[in-house]
Amino acid sequence: MADPQIAAGRRLYDQLNCAHCHKVGGKGGVVGPALDKVAGGETEEWLTRHFKDPRSVTPGSVMPKLNLLDDEVKVLVAYMKSFHAEEPFTKAAPKLFTENCTACHKLGKEGADSGPDLSFIGTARDKAFIKKYIEDPSVSMPASAMPAFKGQLTDVQIEDLARYLSAQGRF
Ligand code: HEC
Ligand code: HEC
Structure with missing residues (x-):
């Protein structure tokens, strides 16, 4: 994890208290999905739009619109993309x-x-x-x-x- 963007994203995640609603590494809330399970599988475009306004991609989402700066969105997206979604496929x-x-x-x-x-x-x-x-x-x-x-x-x-x-x- 030497990537400075990912590290900055992780700090912002803590500062903004995303863990109130989300789990990463098994720790955090359950209002939203466990991010290390799902977010790595989304595209950067999707994540960016979702951070700017969750309801623009997930109608009715209870995740708040956070008025993030572009740089903040960028590092959060980098952090999310660092989770390799290990979604199981079937036989x-x-x-x-x-x-x-x-x-x-x-x-x-x-x-x-x-x-x-x-x-x-x-x-x-x-x-x-x-x-x-x-x-x-x-x-x-x-x-x-x-x-x-x-x-x-x-x-x-x-x-x-x-x-x-x-x-x-x-x-
Ligand atoms: C009040 C609760 C709440 C807070 C605070 C919150 N979220 Fe969410 N989040 C949700 C819910 C509920 C969803 C599922 C609906 C949706 O996709 O919008 C979600 C969805 C997401 C997704 C999409 C996951 C996927 O792949 O489908 C990401 C990424 C995400 N949140 C990141 C964050 C980050 C980073 C923060 C802090 C800046 C944050 N959330 C703060 C409730 C919250
Ligand atoms: C008739 C031949 C043909 C069949 C059948 C076919 N593909 Fe392809 N596929 C291609 C060709 C040729 C390309 C290269 C770019 C292009 O022409 O789309 C490609 C590109 C791709 C790419 C993009 C690779 C990249 O790095 O951009 C993926 C992913 C892919 N195919 C998956 C599949 C899957 C999964 C199936 C079966 C469900 C499938 N393809 C069936 C011919 C085929």
């Missing part, structure tokens, strides 16, 4: 990958080469990016050669795959 995820993705992608030894090798995707992309990509690649890459899977797979299956891939190469 179905590797099978879903084999059925839908190995026609183009490699993962470990398995798969083909018409898309990028995804063996280390978890070190480069977060879950939110991967999920959006699977749903509709053209949103992130207009000339994408990859088919959209929204409608082909259920939302639960896409979430499962995104968790599975965001863990690749990280452990």
Whole structure:
């Protein structure tokens, strides 16, 4: 944890008493979610918008709008991103990958080469990016050669795959 932004974010977290509502490392309140379990899986854009005004992304949120300065938002986001969300995937995820993705992608030894090798995707992309990509690649890459899977797979299956891939190469 040598990153000064992360350290500044942690100090601000203490000063602003976020622990009144949130747990980190098992300590804190239960009004909001345990941040080390969920926040690392969000995108920086989402976290930034949420810090500026929680209700703009979570309608009805009871988390207060804190009138934070841009620099304060930035360090809090860095602190949140330091939590690697370890969201479990199900046993179905590797099978879903084999059925839908190995026609183009490699993962470990398995798969083909018409898309990028995804063996280390978890070190480069977060879950939110991967999920959006699977749903509709053209949103992130207009000339994408990859088919959209929204409608082909259920939302639960896409979430499962995104968790599975965001863990690749990280452990
Ligand atoms: C009064 C209680 C309260 C306080 C104080 C509070 N929060 Fe929250 N927070 C919540 C609740 C409830 C949610 C869940 C609803 C939502 O997403 O807005 C939440 C959601 C979040 C999320 C989104 C988690 C996710 O990935 O879905 C983050 C990040 C967060 N809070 C960080 C903070 C930080 C950092 C502070 C201190 C600056 C803080 N909160 C202060 C209640 C609070
Ligand atoms: C027909 C071939 C094809 C299939 C099937 C396919 N992909 Fe892709 N995928 C690609 C190609 C090609 C790219 C490179 C960029 C582009 O064209 O979108 C890519 C890019 C990606 C990326 C972005 C990688 C990055 O670092 O930006 C992810 C994530 C991904 N694919 C996941 C999947 C998953 C998960 C499945 C199965 C549900 C899947 N793909 C099925 C061809 C495919």
